[in-house]
Amino acid sequence: MSAFSHDSHDKYKKISPVSIAIDGPSGAGKSSLAKNLAKKLGFLYLDTGALYRTVGLYVFEAGIGGYETEKIEACIDSKNIKIDVFYKNGEQKVFLNDRDVSEKIRENNISKYASDVSKIPKVREFLLKTQKEAAEKNNIIMDGRDIGTVILPNASVKIFLTSSSDERARRRYEELTGKGKDVDYNAILKEINERDLQDSSRDAAPLKPAQDAFILDNSDCISPVDTLNKALNIIKERLPDVCIR
């Protein structure tokens, strides 16, 4: 029987929060899907990549290299990094040592730092509590790389959203050129392939689908709305009583 056995989200929340895990490689559209689902279901959305990006930003600003594992571990041990997540009008805001870095962590050079620091078990351990706590208190949708495998192994629904690296690079290229940026498709494809390799071949919580995840491949160019509808069908199948707005 599904956890949804009453008719309002508040009631479900008091019984046992429902969690939905969305994992997958960079650029597959996880955050758009998770945001859209959160609106449709009235759930909280936690973008866990933002947490790794925030550690990456700290490391970058401290002048530490992404591969200087001991120095990065020392920053965590000395409690120099304080990360807070707040919601403003439903939008996730991330604060690093009381500074709003929600925009800054999206800068391109921070992506590589985020991927570098995410290989370090101590960094993952450091960010675990925030993620677990969020899911203990709220009906939640989380996206990342290890949500269904490590963070929420008992998630009510797990979706692994993926598409080919060519397709992800093409979308990223269109997004950036659409914003007037002068970018090279092959450079974007190379960066995506490198990040995929690094995220999926690391020892600590590598990117891989959970055994019980639904694989949703949107390489065939289906629009975000089609992806959303496919995900909603998966969720309705698993949680037949779910309330969709």
Ligand code: DC
């Ligand atoms: O989803 P994103 O591109 O914002 O994530 C940035 C990096 O953080 C990504 O390269 C892998 C890492 N990450 C992770 O290891 N585990 C997560 N749950 C989320 C992100």
